[in-house]
Amino acid sequence: MTPHDTMTALKFRGPWDMALTEVPRLHATGPDDVVVDIAYTGICGTDLGVVSGSYPVAVPGVTLGHESTGIVAETGPEVTSVTVGDRVVINPTPYCGVCRMCRTNRINHCEGKHGTESGISYDGTYAHRYRTTSGFLRRVPDHIPLRAAALTEPLSCVVSGVRKLTPPSLSAHTVVFGAGPLGLLYAWALTLKGLSPVVVENAPARLAFATKVLPASIPAFASLDEARRSHFGDPAAPLDVVVDTTSGLLESLYEELAPGGTFLSIGLKSRAVSLDAMHLADRSLSVIGSIDSLHGSFDEAFHLVTSGRIPVERLVSHVVPIADYEEAFALLGCDIPGRTLTGAGTESCKVLIASGAEPAGEER
Structure with a gap:
C-alpha cells in the first residue's frame, strides 16, 4: 500500500499495551456513510481505565478515542445534512432507535450497543480518520473552535446526570x-x-x-x-x-x-x-x-457549547500531537511505559490529542 492508502491509528492491544499503527485508510462505503478527518479528541477517564486495565471493556485491537471533532472528508451518495469541508462534532454513541431501551429514552443502553461504541467495540478517533453515519454528526458554527466543540460529548454525559x-x-x-x-x-x-x-x-x-x-x-x-x-x-x-x-x-x-x-x-x-x-x-x-448520553442530551450539550452558556474551552489545558500520545496520557497521571496510574501531578484538565486536521487559525 502507498502512503495515500494508509492512515495512523492508536490501537489498544491490552492493558498498558498501545501502539500507533498504520491501517487501511477509511472511505465512505455505505450510502449514509460520512468519513471525518479528525482534528481533536479529548482523553476521557474511560480511556485511562481502559489503558490501565481497571475498566476492562474495550475489545483488543480497537482504535481508542471518542470525544472528537474534525472536518468532513467523504460522504455517501444519500448524505444531505453535511458536505465535504464541513466542521463537525461527532456523537460517538450510535443507537438503533428501535430496541426497548431506545424506545424508552435510554439510548445509552441500546441493546445493539456492542460493536458500535466508538473507542470500545468500534474503531474510535485517536486516528487520522473516523467513519460514522450522518445522523451522528453536528455541524460546528464558524465562531466555535473545534477544540471547544470536542467537549460536547463529556458535557452530554453531564447533562444526562443533571437531568436526574x-x-x-x-x-x-x-x-x-x-x-x-x-x-x-x-x-x-x-x-x-x-x-x-x-x-x-x-x-x-x-x-x-x-x-x-x-x-x-x-x-x-x-x-x-x-x-x-x-x-x-x-x-x-x-x-x-x-x-x-x-x-x-x-x-x-x-x-x-x-x-x-x-x-x-x-x-x-x-x-x-x-x-x-x-x-x-x-x-x-x-x-x-449515571453514564453516557441519554435521549437528546447530546444536542442539549451542543447548544450549551455553541451558545457559550458553558465556556468549555476554559477546561482545555493541553493539546498534544497524536505522535506524542504517551506524553498526553502522562499529563493525566497515566504512565504507559511505567504501567502506573496515579493522580495528575500537573495543572491539567482536558487534554486533547491532535490528529492533524485542524483548520487554519486553531493554534495548539
Whole structure:
C-alpha cells in the first residue's frame, strides 16, 4: 500500500499495551456513510481505565478515542445534512432507535450497543480518520473552535446526570467531588439548574487549575471540612446534593446526607459498598448512577457549547500531537511505559490529542 492508502491509528492491544499503527485508510462505503478527518479528541477517564486495565471493556485491537471533532472528508451518495469541508462534532454513541431501551429514552443502553461504541467495540478517533453515519454528526458554527466543540460529548454525559437530580431546594448544600473535566462541567451545569455548588479536590495541581477556570460564584476547596467551614458556615453542614466523580465516597458520605438528599455517582471504578436499606427509606434518600448520553442530551450539550452558556474551552489545558500520545496520557497521571496510574501531578484538565486536521487559525 502507498502512503495515500494508509492512515495512523492508536490501537489498544491490552492493558498498558498501545501502539500507533498504520491501517487501511477509511472511505465512505455505505450510502449514509460520512468519513471525518479528525482534528481533536479529548482523553476521557474511560480511556485511562481502559489503558490501565481497571475498566476492562474495550475489545483488543480497537482504535481508542471518542470525544472528537474534525472536518468532513467523504460522504455517501444519500448524505444531505453535511458536505465535504464541513466542521463537525461527532456523537460517538450510535443507537438503533428501535430496541426497548431506545424506545424508552435510554439510548445509552441500546441493546445493539456492542460493536458500535466508538473507542470500545468500534474503531474510535485517536486516528487520522473516523467513519460514522450522518445522523451522528453536528455541524460546528464558524465562531466555535473545534477544540471547544470536542467537549460536547463529556458535557452530554453531564447533562444526562443533571437531568436526574431533583434537589429539595435551590438553596441545597451542593458539593461536587473531583475537579477533573466532568467535575468542572458538573459545577457549571448545576448553576444552570439554579444550584450553587462547591468543588472539592484534594490534588493540589488539579485544585489550582480549577480555581482559574471556575466562575467566582463556584468556590473550590481542598477538603469537605474546609468547604463546610468556609462556604456553608457550619463544620457539620449536612449534604443535600453530592456529585461524586471519584467512585469512592458513597459509603463514607452516606450517613452525612441530609434527609431528602441525593448522591449521584458517575465514576467508573469498581467499589463494593454496604448501605443500610432502612436508613435509605427512613431518610428519603436517593442514590443514583449515571453514564453516557441519554435521549437528546447530546444536542442539549451542543447548544450549551455553541451558545457559550458553558465556556468549555476554559477546561482545555493541553493539546498534544497524536505522535506524542504517551506524553498526553502522562499529563493525566497515566504512565504507559511505567504501567502506573496515579493522580495528575500537573495543572491539567482536558487534554486533547491532535490528529492533524485542524483548520487554519486553531493554534495548539
